[in-house]
Amino acid sequence: MLSPSPAHDYDLVVVGASFAGAACALAAAQYGLRVCVLERKADPGARLHTTGIIVKEAIEQTWLKRIPAALLQRVAQVRLYAPNLRSVRLSAPGYYFMTTDTPNLMRWLAAQVESSGVTLRLAHPFTHARRDGDGWQVEGVGRTRYLVGADGASSRVAQRTGLGRVRDTLYGVEHEFAGLHLAEPGALHCFASRRFAPGYIGWAAQNPTGIQVGLALRHDPRHARQPDLAGFLAHVREAVGLPAEAQPSAIRAGLVPCGLPDGPITAPGLMLTGDAAGIVSPLSAGGIHSSWRHGWGVGDAVGRHLRGNGPAPEAEARRTAPSFRGKRVMRWAMDHFQRDWPVNVLLQSAPMRRLAEQVYFHRRGMRT
Structure with a gap:
């Protein structure tokens, strides 16, 4: 033994x-x-690289079901926007996401690790x-x-x-606006746009402490491009109900893998x-x-x-x-064939809906 x-x-x-x-x-x-x-980091909740959005399966099937309710906000729908800002609302029976008070969630998680008898060496x-x-x-x-x-x-x-x-990564940046509320807080707002998010999407979500708005794009270290979050915010403010005078209370950024080592x-x-x-x-x-x-x-x-x-x-x-x-095949297609005009034209179509359901709900969704 x-x-x-x-x-x-x-x-x-x-x-x-x-x-x-x-x-x-x-x-x-x-x-x-x-x-x-x-x-x-000296503070596990500082300089975060994660949106902190947790899917239903993680909340219901893993140790994460222990997260305190005060750190979570249930989001049951997705509102998907075309580049021209026309949108469709998607939902699935019984399915949801949890947005989080991510800084305090990470601090709570570190405390749980330490209280389990683990030696935690910060900084x-x-x-x-x-x-x-x-x-x-x-x-x-x-x-x-x-x-x-x-x-x-x-x-x-x-x-x-x-x-x-x-080596294959996205680069994302997200602003948090403390104390603010989206016009439709029960939806995860996702924006397709080759102009602002080539290879990925932009998003806005309500969390327990405010609004988080982010943008990610395909990262090429040889030709690095910074996400135009200011332009994106100007583009989507009216659609999500974010006041023009709103100033971010926190900023997070970092690389996100989209390929294997x-x-x-x-x-x-x-x-x-x-x-x-x-x-x-x-x-x-x-x-x-x-x-x-x-x-x-x-x-x-x-x-x-x-x-x-x-x-x-x-x-x-x-x-x-x-x-x-399967998702790697779809990633390849997004890298090579992403265009704005087909999304503008086809957003309301059944094929586009099925694609969105595959991404967000594993094909359990329905359009409303």
Whole structure:
């Protein structure tokens, strides 16, 4: 029977305290393992790179059902806008999203990790690690049996250890407007526009503390383009009911994976999860549910293996990583064939509705 070794300072070191990293740590902690989470930020709720929008499945089927109600707002519909701002409202029986007070959600999640017995090191960025016998020597931390990189699309763990790196990304920016309310707060407002969001969409949503409005586009590091959020806001203000004088209370920005890493996501004693492993839908860029499930599975596999009840966690990490094959085909089509005029013309059509249902509701939707 395998068991945690006294030759290691930790059984598991996780880099990154967002959804995938927190899930990994919480799952492993259930087995009484010595777990350490490294988070480069002093405040887990600062400088966020996530919209914090959570799908129904994550709320109902994972540990995230424990999120306090005060941090959530239910959104049951999608209003999809063509570039000319004509729109259609989509919904699905029983389906919903949850927008969140994301900064406080991340702080709450970090507190849950710490209260589970995990050592949480804030303001402690990962710098380097090297293979050391049957484990890893993590600079500034000590020796660990397993090391997991859950540190985002530009994973430093992947860079420093030679694992695959995500090259296909979107770049997104989002403004938050505290205390304001959308004219239609019960809908997730999504805007198709090649002008403002080539390769993706713009969005507006009501959350528990205000309005969040964002924009993402296909990122090419050789010809980097900044999202024109100011122009987008001017374009959609009237449609969503955002006052012209409104000023953002917070800004978040960052890279979002829309492709797989260019190499392996595991090596002996080493695994990637979340954005670092490309565990994000290449079409919708939604990743909280899939990242949480994969991160939890990795942590659980480490725990079962060290307690003598499971296979090597590296194999489990590879086996459970989603491939998103169908959505990758749709991503390719969006990259090569996105145009504004077909959406303007076809928004009300059955084929366009079915496409939207596939993206938002897994074809369970209905137009109203």
